[in-house]
Amino acid sequence: MSPALPGHLVPMHCHSSGEEFGSGLARVNPDLASERLTASFCVPSLTAVLDGGAERTRVRRAVVDVIESDPVFSRENQYFQSQNERYEAAVRKAVHLRKKMQDMGWSEDGPESVYIYRALSGDVAFLLHRVFMRSISVLGSDKQVAKWIPLATEHRLIGSYAQTELGHGTYLQGLETTAVFDISTQEFILNTPTISAMKWWPGDMGRSATHTVVFAQLYIHGKCYGVHPFIVQIRSLQDHSPCPGVIAGDIGPKMNFEHIDNGYLMLKNVRIPRENMLNKFCEVQPDGTYIRHGSQQINYFTMTSLRISLIADEVILPLMKACTIAIRYSVVRRQSKLKPGEEEAKILDYQTQQEKLLPQLAAAYAFHFINNYLHELFNKGYKEIQGRNFALLPELHALSSGFKAMISQYCTSGVDICLRACGGHGYSLLSGLPSLYTKILASSCPLIYSTSTSSPVPPSVTYLAAMKPRKCPAKDKLDFLSPDIYTEAYQHAAIRLISSTAAKLQDLIQSGAERHEAWNQCTVQLVQAAKAHCHYITVKNFVETVEKLENTAGIQNIMKHLCDLFALHGIFSNAGIFLHDGYITGAQMDMVTASYLDLLGIIRKDAVPLVDAFDFTDKNLNSALGSYDGQVYQRLYEWAQKAPTNKQISPAYEKYLKPLLHNKLSKL
């Protein structure tokens, strides 16, 4: 395919939403249209690369079309709705989705499934129902799977997943909920012994779920056997009233996910049959004998795999959307004069604006590719575990924590930068950016927290043993466009940080510090080392991905530029770790800076085509600033007029303003 034929510059997919607002919006803003005329690469080809092939692009677009053409799934009023309204809409969508999937012949495991939830932007209820099913599939015996999975599949119940407690997060051993085996009735008796033991946060549990998987400390004959998963019914299937001994409710307003009924749950002597403990890996026999069939660590696997599966939808896609909105807006918005006498400049022509947005764009691509790599790794791990081989578990746990933390932190900061780079308008909900930001922040919160107290260094860092030259060989700024040069710089920095932290740990222990105290003294540096390791792997994977691309349609060239930008931005922004031992000198750092700033100018030219390639529809972006046609100001005005604040008459005038003003009116 030859690069940049005009036919490729118009995405195959229809982004027009002109009808909504009348003919004034039908045409594309010329300031945005002109950006699409000079793309150095073929946009649809890049979209296909991102999707993993043109066939997948076709499937994705078909799903998106079905979802977006159905008014039940509309997100048009989302920014104006209360928590109660959003919950009701999300439940309505979830129930409607079930019918739609039947009509379309889509299954939960089908190729469409991932695209369905993306097309809905996650704005739908019963997301935890899938986690409920997944935990039964992973942790349940064949008999349990045979009983519960069909019930769940047919929605004869609504499931949730109750691990987190008010006072306890990812440290499972610390959970306080108890499950005492009563041999006389062959039941477990579940209790919430303290207020901090209340289950807190589980999605769909506040108002919807009828069943949940509860993690609780198992006691048999007074002895504690640690945390185990139990299926507990919490609401009546007849009238939805709470089951005896169950107190459940909604945890109240949050920074996002207003549509989800995150819940709390207290259990008072709730009895469940012996068969309700998920017992693929451990079992309580009728006489109270406890038998273990596998590693206790398997209990983490549901969360670990969930963590990885959410990276794309909850972290990387928001960054891609934020880049799309901010970059399109930045070629429409003009501010101040760059050159005296000319018209005001597009803000993307300012180097400072490029420096804010383009590294985020490069990161979105870098993380898309590393996410593919992590998924392959996990699918492999999942198969091993199905075959009862648990050897990979600790590494998968470490990798999922480390990468999720690194990517989340980077993407959260990236969306934040995009939001602020749009000035005041970024902060209107109608821009779509605040909801992306709060979503990404919320989904990354618990994970970053958990890594603060667990070992963040993956055990198999095989490159650690590699010997490398002690000085970077680059002689001019062009040398820093060589992947070998920058990949080795990252590798060197990661090795140095890991080795020096290991040495410090050793020193502390040898000088008499207790092991746990020595470890705590090193955690700030351990986290720094773990980040450097993940950053290195991400750069390396980006380089390898680019090498494998065919250079048709200009794709490889532009991806190489983005890869260079991602790598050099990282060196520029973390200069200290490269300069520390003189591996890179001050003079070389100036070369890095020069090459980095040059790249900004190069990628600036393709910025709009690069976000067009993400192929988001206007409805999916749901942004007055980021639409394909760039009619920013018109759309902000049209949308603002729909706000309830303009449609409802406030009692404030009659009650407060009128008396205030009229009191004095006679004297005016």
Add this chain to the structure above:
Amino acid sequence: MSPALPGHLVPMHCHSSGEEFGSGLARVNPDLASERLTASFCVPSLTAVLDGGAERTRVRRAVVDVIESDPVFSRENQYFQSQNERYEAAVRKAVHLRKKMQDMGWSEDGPESVYIYRALSGDVAFLLHRVFMRSISVLGSDKQVAKWIPLATEHRLIGSYAQTELGHGTYLQGLETTAVFDISTQEFILNTPTISAMKWWPGDMGRSATHTVVFAQLYIHGKCYGVHPFIVQIRSLQDHSPCPGVIAGDIGPKMNFEHIDNGYLMLKNVRIPRENMLNKFCEVQPDGTYIRHGSQQINYFTMTSLRISLIADEVILPLMKACTIAIRYSVVRRQSKLKPGEEEAKILDYQTQQEKLLPQLAAAYAFHFINNYLHELFNKGYKEIQGRNFALLPELHALSSGFKAMISQYCTSGVDICLRACGGHGYSLLSGLPSLYTKILASSCPLIYSTSTSSPVPPSVTYLAAMKPRKCPAKDKLDFLSPDIYTEAYQHAAIRLISSTAAKLQDLIQSGAERHEAWNQCTVQLVQAAKAHCHYITVKNFVETVEKLENTAGIQNIMKHLCDLFALHGIFSNAGIFLHDGYITGAQMDMVTASYLDLLGIIRKDAVPLVDAFDFTDKNLNSALGSYDGQVYQRLYEWAQKAPTNKQISPAYEKYLKPLLHNKLSKL
């Protein structure tokens, strides 16, 4: 006063909110109480230092007591209210406040005034009314001041301030609204010529204001004289209906400030008398003659001075509150075991948690002190301008932009770190952190935007000429606790960045680049240099402030530690700019790191007393996580139960869930 007498450890101010929740909350959580027993300094003495004297502390607390004991000012339901409800409450509070101020004998200029708005946490309408008044005071003639200020003072009108347009922000020359002088009627005719010219964002304008100051391009006999301010009536004083030719409304939902009716305004041939152009500095005479009395730059002064006056309330106070909430929570929350066999550790005992929170605490103090410095500078500048001396204006503008940008960015990131450091609970609105975060983000947005396109380097950087040794003389980690050592390192780094950027600019111009293009090529580095300059001044000011403190009651010692932490955290986090030319070597950077990590452990011990010294009441914090008594879990549960999601029955069950579940129930 001797340090750490038990009597001083209990703040004089009553923080108890025990009554609200019954006796279960009356006692202080022992995990929090124990933190207060070992303070190295006298908390009330530090509070007095922060307030600027014990007398001011007394006045502040008296104001806070009056405001918080009045139920009209309660913020108890804030997290559950819709945009409409919050607007109505804010108007009610504003009107009630007027009465309260009369009753108490408080004036807008009195010593109480700053504390009133802090006690209300800005959650009140008519804030722009004060800006309206200030712009008339600064830009209006004596005659105009005599006419309008009494009307505004007595609230016979409600004022706003309409500068920003939909397509135009801080670049005043770019505004599109026009004001054409009609000599025949002695009126100005105001128009909004395009959609991007619509006034957009002004507070109180969407639903409340009757008058506003409109900035518009002045035309006389077809000639444009640039942007000028005009007083325009937009709503009837009789019935509040829009005046002829006025279209006004609310811009819809935003990331925060739901209580403020940020508005839009279109003007169609709106006529105002000649006397309504604010004419202290320029005037249109009846025959159309235009006369200028001063610098056009004066138009910026209202915004510039506003910018400075908001730093404390909108940026630094939120960081102080976030630190208070996160640090108190971090000694109550326990997670994982630090030492095997012991109970789970307080999360503040983890080095990684200290490294997140304690530098933010040090920054809050650093910015409190630099804010005092900036205010002195501005009060001086304001007096000069009143005397028609405009020489200081450009520097005040540059300083206000530079420091506001630096402090805002630092504090926004700091609040974000505090929020995330509280794990999932930080992200519940009930924690109080999301509203602090969105508030600080929103208030910093437009300013960061504006600095991206204006000159950020203050003109008078006198220290640039100073000659300094080329190497840092520190020999061990204790040397880095010497203010001379680190202040000089900051100074050196700032000089190097400014000089090298100036040299690059010079090179580019000498090699033929156009001036504006050369400037644009250097802006990323110019911004870096400006930040380094502001950081240096902030460190220097902190050092000087500490030196001036008397070392009674342990105050100077703990402030010295915080100053060291602020300075070393900055070097640790921006290592590259210190290592770049070898001023600090890698070995010295290891000493910085060692001293920095040591300081975390030292300040950890005083962390709770240091936030107690900010002296926020529970009602002011409005946080389930941050209350003085540390009853975190109980309060989260109590507050959640009040949420509308638990009080209103959702129609979702009858409409969607019941049919879904019952459809299949017979088969269960």
